[in-house]
Amino acid sequence: xxxVSQHNHxxxxxxxxxxxxxxxxxxGGTVNLFWYVQYPGQHLQLLLKYFSGDPxxxxxxxxxxxxxxxxxxxxLRKPSVQWSDTAEYFCAVTPGSGNTGKLIxxxxxxxxxxx
Amino acid sequence: xxxxxxxxKFRVLKTGQSMTLLCAQDMNHEYMYWYRQDPGMGLRLxxxxxxxxxxxxxxxxxxxxxSRLKKQNFLLGLESAAPSQTSVYFxxxxxxxxxxxxxxxxxxxxxxxxx
Numbered sequence: 001x002x003x004v005s006q007h008n009h010x011x012x013x014x015x016x017x018x019x020x021x022x023x024x025x026x027x028g029g030t031v032n033l034f035w036y037v038q039y040p041g042q043h044l045q046l047l048l049k050y051f052s053g054d055p056x057x058x059x060x061x062x063x064x065x066x067x068x069x070x071x072x073x074x075x076l077r078k079p080s081v082q083w084s085d086t087a088e089y090f091c092a093v094t095p096g097s098g099n100t101g102k103l104i105x106x107x108x109x110x111x112x113x114x115x
Numbered sequence: 116x117x118x119x120x121x122x123x124k125f126r127v128l129k130t131g132q133s134m135t136l137l138c139a140q141d142m143n144h145e146y147m148y149w150y151r152q153d154p155g156m157g158l159r160l161x162x163x164x165x166x167x168x169x170x171x172x173x174x175x176x177x178x179x180x181x182s183r184l185k186k187q188n189f190l191l192g193l194e195s196a197a198p199s200q201t202s203v204y205f206x207x208x209x210x211x212x213x214x215x216x217x218x219x220x221x222x223x224x225x226x227x228x229x230x
Contacts, residue, residue, distance in 0.1 A: 046218060101217035101219070102163060103148075
């Protein structure tokens with residue numbers, strides 16, 4: 001069965017520190033990859049996405065992610081975090097083909113940024 | 116443009132009671148989804164719909180029913196609520212993969228407690 005694994009469950013950083021959140025998936029075919037963010041008390045918002053092409057994708061608020069096909073990974077990075085980045089981050093995958101659009105989410109990573 | 120709207124935002128039920136959660140989207144999306152979010156487990160798909168009048172089971176469908184009588188609405192029903200259904204429920208909608216690569220738009224969530 002397809003699955004998504006986020007290795008960091010709870011990350012605490014100081015402002016200006018660099019961030020990298022791991023995401024691995026298990027699916028052998030073409031995939032579409034997403035990172036969603038959920039700020040406290042808010043709904044999920046799309047942070048960035050990868051469909052094809054350049055494996056390094058840039059999203060909103062200075063976030064970027066790199067797709068490494070050989071490692072089945074899609075890690076999220078940010079060079080310098082801010083207090084406002086405190087949120088829960090979800091990696092998600094959907095097969096590149098198919099017609100249902102079902103997303104498979106990872107368990108989520110809670111990021112706490114200390115001012 | 117409201118996007119995806121969920122009602123109610125909060126609800127407390129007693130074991131055995133029934134209720135319906137409403138999801139409405141004004142983006143003319145074909146696909147709609149119901150997820151539940153539990154700590155440490157990410158979002159898990161309950162049921163989904165790829166068009167008006169069609170529904171399908173997701174990863175955790177037991178104890179829930181859904182209906183998609185109108186394209187813009189997707190209802191999630193609990194016939195006999197159980198404490199295990201205490202969760203935060205999210206609705207999402209998207210266009211088919213071919214059109215929009217399954218970028219899902221989420222509602223604000225419904226926090227349900229079953230006592």
